[in-house]
Amino acid sequence: MTEPIMRLEHLQRDFDTKRGKITAVHNVSLDIAPGSILCLVGESGSGKTTVARMAGGLLKPTSGDVVFEGHNIAGMSKDEFKAYRQAVQIIHQDPYASLNPIHTIGDTLRAPLLHHKMVSSRRAATLKVAELLELVDLDPPENFITKYPHQLSGGQRQRVSIARALTLNPRMIIADESVSMVDVSTRVSLLNTMLKLRQELGVTFLFITHDLAVVKYFGWEGNIGVMYVGELIEYGPTPQLIGRPVHPYTRALAAAIPEADPDITRGKEKLQLRSLDIPSLVNLPKGCVFHPRCTYFEEGLCDLAMPPLEHIGEGRDVACFVMVRDLKEGKDIFQPTVPERKKDKEGAAA
Amino acid sequence: MVQQQPATQPEDSTRNENAPVILSIENMSVEYKTPSGWMQAVRNVTMDIRAGDAVALIGESGSGKSTLGFALLRMLPRTARISSGTAIYRDRNGKTYDLTEIDDKTFRRMRWREFSMVFQAAQNSLNPVLKVSDTFLETGRAHGMRSRHEIRQKALKLLQMVQLDPDRVYNSFPHELSGGMRQRVSIALALLLDPQLIILDEPTTALDIITQRAIIDVVKNLRDEFDFTMIFISHDLSLAAELADRVATMYAGEVVEYCNVRETFYNPHHPYTVGLLNAVPPIAGTDFTPLTAIPGATPNLLHIPSGCAFHPRCPYATDICVQEDPPLVLLEGTRNHLVACHHHDEVTKDPEVWEKMEVTAEAQTQAIG
Structure with a gap:
């Protein structure tokens, strides 16, 4: 196996809040292979963004390590850290907030090129900017270079953010909910652009989202980590994990998602959870964090300790006492949760 | 529980096909005043909504779907105006009103009793200094429910139906509730006076998946129980697939396709x-x-x-x-x-x-x- 480009080792992050100390991320370990896609999925408060910020060097872990290309970032010299921050770029959720409104697109993209001496002259910088804009499908570049962010649509602004992330030839991009604020058709074209960049430039992606359907599309060739109130509860290759989720939380999530197909979505089973409410991070339940909501809950098993992430084959891991035990007893835990997609009924009414 | 369309039903008909039209929008246009001139947000929209139907207005941002909903319920900002068109509303007694013309007093009297609205950000539509109970009492009293006891009983029943713990929630302040809970309170409140028509603006946007599912299930149950007509505005096609009988697709201010939900998708x-x-x-x-x-x-x-x-x-x-x-x-x-x-x-x-x-x-x- 190739050496991972990034290793997250037992990451934990605590925050002090008015209502007491919370642990936003608890014991998260993940390896990211070079050129691969890792998607972190979870609802609000799951800790996925906190993991992303630690991986990007924006936030120090309370404990645990971020190891980039074999070097622990906590032990890096100033120059090494700078090189790591150049190699790992972050695309934020909100392109309205992350682009400076008083700079033109050209200025915004030229600045890092000149600052980091990636180019020798302003003229060369402009050429490079045009190249970058074409790369993110803002074509022809002349139409965009002299524009201000407010003159662009949300999708175009997000493309500029991607172009800016690419200015320093990064080896890894962390995209935090980078397509959640745009319309459906724009979202697909942004995802397609990022997939193209991965193909052409071999960039590694850490992709953060709450949307399992987006992950299925973007991360099809990669892996998914599912997070729930700070814990990584399931991990595995995208097709297997989405097709046959094992953790009761992932199953609930997959079953809950409405589908743009009336027959499938109306045929889904009603949501079965013991409680609808996500527990407060200030007062997490004892034992498995999911047990108060879980329909598979077994007293004396699930309410004692948090289950560890265990291998269940096919490169998959799950943190669930019940599922791991059932697997050992030879039961089939890989049941599809969502009805199969029927063939399109095109012209059925005609 | 598997819900399926009866096999005998043709793709192109709805169960409400012969129900009376309760809202008839004709040639409606809405524009916003901007420094660069009047901006056409809704253009010549004509559509009929039948009693009992759930109609989805779908489209991307800038399609005019929210503006249309706001225009119907007089929620447009001051910079907007209805530049043409009528919206004829028919109440349960068969009396008709043009929503674009009636005076404010008549409109206020009809609000909540005839039609109500559930907003996207429920936290903004509930008064933060009022307990949920006070919001229900105020709304009920302002529209003719006299007895405190009657309002309370109705509110508790509705809160129960939207899968909330009625006694706890009724005595809470909005900030003590989660976003999904507040959204469900808003839905319960919208039903307090048995309106004929409910307009929901992006009812599940910005909520977590499992919360979204809970809202969808709640709305389905309520529609089985009460016989209201529903217009909901969403950018999310899957929500339309879940809840709608008919879907109006909007683009650049116009309705470009309006048909039964299975026709839209298949x-x-x-x-x-x-x-x-x-x-x-x-x-x-x-x-x-x-x-x-x-x-x-x-x-x-x-x-x-x-x-x-x-x-x-x-x-x-x-x-x-x-x-x-x-x-x-x-x-x-x-x-x-x-x-x-x-x-x-x-x-x-x-x-x-x-x-x-x-x-x-x-x-x-x-x-x-």
């Missing part, structure tokens, strides 16, 4: 509807589904393209599309599938048509003002 005839469907990632199925984006961006409403507003992004566009805005017409062989496209006969769901399309500079840059 037999769409407007290229924009097809484009949206091809762009939604499915979760079901164990295979990979390639997705195609609609080329270009939504138009700037100050410079709406000539003819059919969708033509710069449309793979079917020809000269006539540049010159003439197609009217909304009945699709041949159907009873109520309306579509506004010169080439609706040729439109298929085949994504290849889109992949072959050359993106014009016009489509790419039309969003730039």
